[in-house]
Amino acid sequence: MLYHFSEESDIQVFxxxxxxxxxxxxxxVWAIDEEHALHYYFPRDCPRVIYWKADWTSKSDICEFFSDSKVDKIIVVENRWLERIRNKKLYVYTFPEDTFKLFEEAKTAGYHVSHEEVVPIKVELVDDLIAKILSKNVELRFTPDLHIIRDRVLSSTVDFSIIRFRNAIKQ
Structure with missing residues (x-):
């Protein structure tokens, strides 16, 4: 399945x-695969750093990033976004896969693109984003400064997704 996340409830054709x-x-038209959909249960402009264990992650990085956790994926968000995440409603559109192709420039990120109009199969309201995120086997962490964790992740061997970082507080 492929998905598109929106704050709009009534999109008939993408x-x-x-x-x-x-x-x-x-x-x-952009879509995300099921494996990475969890990364998008956030307000559109919310900056976040998501990192997880990969086959190539070194033992030392597993120890450094996951020694205090039993999960394989951690999502870090700035503190100032907590209330917006609590109060935001999102609409998850499910797309047919037939016109989509994996976006090769970022194949591990789960992005797919279609150069044709897409009519969604269904749309689902998600009104408790935190509950939806925490229903998966992940940790959701909050911090006043995303730059520190972003820099650590970028210099490590963990796999990651850094989304909307341009909206992070400038340090």
Missing amino acids: KPRPSMAHPKLDPA
């Missing part, structure tokens, strides 16, 4: 749009 992050890519 039309391909240009990507600011990938200006050379033809206009596309």
